[in-house]
Amino acid sequence: MTTGFHRAELLDRLGIGVIVALAVIALALLLLPAAIVVIMSFDTRGYISFPPAGFTLDWYYKVFNQPVLVNAMLTSIKVGVYVTLLCIALGVPTALACVRGDFRGATALSVFVLVPHMVPGIVLGVAVLFAGALFGIGPSIWLQSISLATYVMAVMVRTVMARLQRLDPLLEQASANLGATRWQTFRTVTLPLLLPAILAGAVFTFIEGFDNLSVTIFTHGYRDRPLPVELLAIVQNTNSPLVAAVSSVQILLAMLALGVISLTIGLDRVNE
Amino acid sequence: MNVAADVIDMKTGAPRSAPVVDIRGAVKRFADLTVLDRCSLSAQEGEILTLLGPSGCGKTTLLRCIAGFLTPDAGEILIDGKDTVPVPVNRRSVGVVFQSYALFPHLTVARNVAYGLKMRGMPAAEIETRVTTALATVSLTGFEGRYPSQLSGGQQQRVAIARVLVLEPRVLLLDEPFNALDAKLRGSMQMELRQLIKRLGITAIFVTHDQEEALTMSDRIAVMRTGKVEQFGTPEEIFDRPANAYVADFVGASNFWDGYASGGRVVLPDGQTVATGLSGEVRVMIRPHNLALRPAGPQASSWTGTIRFRRHVGALMEYEIGLDGEHGLRALALRDGSTASLAAGDKVSLTLRDAAGCIVFPRS
Ligand SMILES: Nc1ncnc2c1ncn2[C@@H]1O[C@H](COP(=O)(O)OP(=O)(O)OP(=O)(O)O)[C@@H](O)[C@H]1O
Ligand SMILES: [Mg+2]
Numbered sequence: 242m243t244t245g246f247h248r249a250e251l252l253d254r255l256g257i258g259v260i261v262a263l264a265v266i267a268l269a270l271l272l273l274p275a276a277i278v279v280i281m282s283f284d285t286r287g288y289i290s291f292p293p294a295g296f297t298l299d300w301y302y303k304v305f306n307q308p309v310l311v312n313a314m315l316t317s318i319k320v321g322v323y324v325t326l327l328c329i330a331l332g333v334p335t336a337l338a339c340v341r342g343d344f345r346g347a348t349a350l351s352v353f354v355l356v357p358h359m360v361p362g363i364v365l366g367v368a369v370l371f372a373g374a375l376f377g378i379g380p381s382i383w384l385q386s387i388s389l390a391t392y393v394m395a396v397m398v399r400t401v402m403a404r405l406q407r408l409d410p411l412l413e414q415a416s417a418n419l420g421a422t423r424w425q426t427f428r429t430v431t432l433p434l435l436l437p438a439i440l441a442g443a444v445f446t447f448i449e450g451f452d453n454l455s456v457t458i459f460t461h462g463y464r465d466r467p468l469p470v471e472l473l474a475i476v477q478n479t480n481s482p483l484v485a486a487v488s489s490v491q492i493l494l495a496m497l498a499l500g501v502i503s504l505t506i507g508l509d510r511v512n513e
Numbered sequence: 514m515n516v517a518a519d520v521i522d523m524k525t526g527a528p529r530s531a532p533v534v535d536i537r538g539a540v541k542r543f544a545d546l547t548v549l550d551r552c553s554l555s556a557q558e559g560e561i562l563t564l565l566g567p568s569g570c571g572k573t574t575l576l577r578c579i580a581g582f583l584t585p586d587a588g589e590i591l592i593d594g595k596d597t598v599p600v601p602v603n604r605r606s607v608g609v610v611f612q613s614y615a616l617f618p619h620l621t622v623a624r625n626v627a628y629g630l631k632m633r634g635m636p637a638a639e640i641e642t643r644v645t646t647a648l649a650t651v652s653l654t655g656f657e658g659r660y661p662s663q664l665s666g667g668q669q670q671r672v673a674i675a676r677v678l679v680l681e682p683r684v685l686l687l688d689e690p691f692n693a694l695d696a697k698l699r700g701s702m703q704m705e706l707r708q709l710i711k712r713l714g715i716t717a718i719f720v721t722h723d724q725e726e727a728l729t730m731s732d733r734i735a736v737m738r739t740g741k742v743e744q745f746g747t748p749e750e751i752f753d754r755p756a757n758a759y760v761a762d763f764v765g766a767s768n769f770w771d772g773y774a775s776g777g778r779v780v781l782p783d784g785q786t787v788a789t790g791l792s793g794e795v796r797v798m799i800r801p802h803n804l805a806l807r808p809a810g811p812q813a814s815s816w817t818g819t820i821r822f823r824r825h826v827g828a829l830m831e832y833e834i835g836l837d838g839e840h841g842l843r844a845l846a847l848r849d850g851s852t853a854s855l856a857a858g859d860k861v862s863l864t865l866r867d868a869a870g871c872i873v874f875p876r877s
Contacts, residue, residue, distance in 0.1 A: 411615040414582055417602040418609045419629035419680065429628075433619045 275492050282485035289480050300486035310487065313471040316382060317451045320467055323386035324393065324450030325443045331390070332397030333439060339398070340405040351402065358395040362455025365392055370459045381462035386450065388460040393449040397442035404438035444498050452491060531594055533558050533716040534579065534684055538588035541574055541740075548574045550740035551588065556684070556733075559714045561707065565727040566737030567763070572720040573612070575737075576686050579718065580609050592683060603632075608677030612688040614669050616661040622648070622672050623657035629680045647679040650709065666693045667702060674706070678713065685710065685717040691726065703729050724764045728752065736760045758874045761798045768799040768842045771876060779873055782816035783864045789873035798872045799865065804844040806832060809860035816863040818842070820855060834861060 277291060285295035304310050338344075339351035357365055369388035370380065378384050408431070416426040454469040461467050468487070476484055532555035541549040548571045556562040564572045577583040579590055581602040590597045597605060617625050626647050630640045648654055651671035661669055670690055677685060690706070691699045707730050710717050721727050727734050728748045735745045736759075744756040755761035758769065772779045774795045778786045787797060809817050818834040821841060825831075832844045832855065844863065855861060865871070 409613070409615065411611050411613060412617060414602075415609070415611060415615040415617075416628070416632075418580055418605075418607070419632060419676065420603050421628075421632040422603060425632050429632075430617060 278485050279489045279492065282482055282489045284482045284485075287481055289482055289485060300482045301490075303483055304486045304490065309466075310468075310471060313466055313468040314487075314490070316465045317468040320382060320386050320389065320457075321447040321450035323382075324389045325446045327386065327390035328394055328397040328446040329439060329443065332394050332442065333401055333435070335394075336398045336401035336405055340402055351398070354398045355395045357391045358393065362392065362453065363459070366456040366459030369456070373460070380460055382465045385457055385461045385467065388456050389450050389453055390446075392453065392456050393446045396445045396449075397439075400438045400442040400445075401435055404435055408434055440502060444502060447498065448495060451494070530558055532556055532591075533560075533593060534562075534718065535591040535594070536575070536579070536588070537591070539575065539578060539585045539590060540587040541571070541578060541583060541585050548740050549578070549585065552737075552740070552742050553588075554735045554742055554745050556716050556718055559711070559716055560732045561710055561717045561719060561730060563727040563731035563734045564718065564720045564737055565722065565724060565734050565764070567722055569739075570737045571740040572722075572737060573688055576609070576688055576718065576720055579684070580607050580686055581605050606680075606683035608680055608682035608685050610670070610673045610677055610685070610687045610690050612690075612692060614661075614673040614693075616669055616672055616676070618661055620660075621657065622653065622659050622661070622664070625661065625672055626676045626679055628676065643679050647675040650678065651675045667698050670694070670702070674709075678715075683716065685715045687717065687719045689720050689722070691721075691723075699726075706730070728764075734764075736763060738763075755798070755872065758796055758798065761872060761874070765800060766843065768801060768804070770797045770799060770842070771795075772797055774873065781865055781868075783862075784815065785865045785868050787868050787871045787873060791873055791875055794876040796874045796876045798874065799842070800870060801831065801843040801845040802829075803866050803870045804842065805864045805866050806834075806844050806846055806855060806861045807864070808855065809862045817860060818863065820857050820859050820861060822857050823855070832861075834863065 280293060281289055281291060282300055283296050283298070284290070284293035285297045285299075286293070335350070335354060339347050339354075342350075360368075366388060369384065369391060373379065373384045373387070378387075412430055412434070413426050416430045417423075421429065452469050454473065457467055457469055458473075461470055468491075472484060472487055475481075475487075534556040536552055536554050539549050539552045540547070552571075552575060554562070564575060566572055574583065578585050579597070581597065581600065584598060592605070592607070617628065620628065623644055626644045627640045630643060635643075644657075645654075648657065651674055653668065653671055653675065656664070656668065656672075661672065664672065670693070674690075687706075691702055694702060703726060719730055721730075728751075731748055733745065733747055734751050736743045736751060738759055744751060744760045746754075751760060751764050755764065758767075761767045762769070770781065772781070772795055774789050774792045777790065777792075778788050779795055779797055780786050781797070789795065818836040818841075821833045821835045823830055823832045826845070828848065829845050830848050832846065833841045834844060835841050842863070
């Protein structure tokens with residue numbers, strides 16, 4: 242009886258120990274590569290190696306003094322914004338139709354939006370390239386934005402759908418009962434309650450628009466080369482910490498985005 | 514219920530004003546399930562009407578039809594004599610207090626209450642005065658800036674009521690508004706809400722499955738069973754003159770004793786007789802408080818049984834008494850010297866206190 246109890250307690254402790262260890266490993270996997278990139282971006286030597294031999298901000302200076310890189314960064318930010326706007330404009334109504342629509346095929350639609358995301362990025366890139374040619378849209382910042390919106394639409398639709406499904410339908414009925422028209426109800430009740438989900442979706446669509454390579458490589462414009470494509474070229478030709486510096490800037494941007502979210506809607510509400 | 518009573522005031526004989534809400538033979542089906550089966554009832558100006566019935570009998574469905582969230586498949590629902598079917602939800606002057614309150618979680622108390630006025634495009638200054646008044650009416654002054662999640666269940670309920678009352682609706686619908694409250698708060702809120710509704714003179718339809726709540730709150734009660742209105746009348750009528758055994762059983766917990774009527778009377782086992790117009794197999798309703806208990810002794814009546822268990826009900830004691838070969842009877846007694854010593858297992862004799870309090874129904 243007693244020994245059994247001690248044994249159970251011991252197992253409990255052991256279990257907690259294993260969980261803590263696994264959590265530490267997971268955290269290391271998540272953070273270590275990013276940390277190493279940031280550290281390498283300050284190296285004084287002209288090639289990537291770890292640990293660094295000294296400290297310099299030269300690479301950052303170079304990043305922001307190379308018009309090619311700065312343009313690429315601006316292009317990618319633009320694409321990120323366009324993709325996000327497209328996904329909000331098309332994804333939110335799609336989510337509403339999937340959840341609220343009582344037409345046949347609402348379920349089919351909600352599954353169908355996932356398809357582009359399931360297809361390998363390269364395949365989708367090629368497909369959009371051909372489709373674009375059919376409509377007379379050649380590789381450009383527009384085609385790139387459209388292709389990436391197609392690619393990540395599912396994230397926005399699914400995030401908003403999940404929130405909609407858990408939205409109490411009585412809230413909208415209460416609103417109507419209090420005299421609101423359908424549009425007033427949408428604007429003052431539904432949309433505000435969907436906002437955290439839309440923002441969470443927007444962060445993902447922006448980041449995908451900003452740094453996707455597989456789809457982008459086929460659809461981007463040759464004069465507006467986005468950052469991932471530019472980075473690939475640099476990595477293929479050189480081995481300089483310049484790439485690490487660009488990556489660090491990207492990491493900083495991502496953290497800024499998360500910071501903005503946690504300050505405005507709170508990180509814990511992203512999954513609501 | 515007779516039809517004339519609806520049109521002519523029983524006391525003064527004067528014709529009543531037209532009902533505010535008039536439901537005529539409302540039918541609602543979901544697939545092949547008939548949830549409302551030719552429901553008819555009406556609420557007069559300033560009246561509190563209760564829909565009382567067990568879970569699933571269609572109370573919420575009827576409210577949803579009145580509010581316009583559902584359209585009845587047949588029959589009519591009139592408000593102030595006008596058919597409501599063509600009127601969209603947001604144009605009906607019907608305020609609903611939902612079972613779960615359905616407060617807007619992203620709006621403060623003040624903005625929840627202001628919501629309907631804002632949708633009507635009322636100037637901000639006027640909205641503010643009205644909201645202040647409405648919150649004072651439900652004793653929530655000072656809570657303007659709180660969010661619903663920061664309120665207790667009772668406070669949330671009062672916000673839900675204020676949110677509707679501020680619009681001065683013609684009809685107020687309340688779906689089991691006290692469900693989420695503890696027993697004590699429930700009691701005080703019932704009185705408060707009744708007084709409030711009466712003070713404002715609003716016509717209200719109120720849903721509950723709690724018969725005591727119905728008796729406390731209502732001017733008239735519609736007892737429902739599986740989509741049908743079994744009886745529609747004042748609490749006194751429902752309690753003292755139930756239309757059938759179902760109503761008698763649902764309102765005020767009754768005992769039923771099966772017997773045989775002949776010559777205009779039924780003889781109970783204790784020798785007393787109950788007058789009736791029926792003959793043949795009958796079922797006699799006996800309220801638990803109408804049964805007197807005595808320890809079975811030499812002068813015992815011939816109606817005896819054994820106490821199965823006893824239960825404290827406030828100041829009263831409820832006894833469940835097993836009779837030979839029959840289902841048990843319930844008796845309710847004041848806790849005084851004569852019954853204090855009675856405990857489970859004791860043999861007791863039963864007598865009817867008042868034969869006039871019994872009602873005889875035909876046995877089907
Ligand atoms: N949308 C619907 N589709 C199908 N059946 C429904 C629908 N709404 C209600 N019902 C059924 O109609 C019946 C009556 O439901 P209703 O909600 O009116 O009951 P109620 O009297 O309010 O019960 P409760 O006291 O439990 O709230 C139930 O059997 C319910 O399952
Ligand atoms: Mg209900």
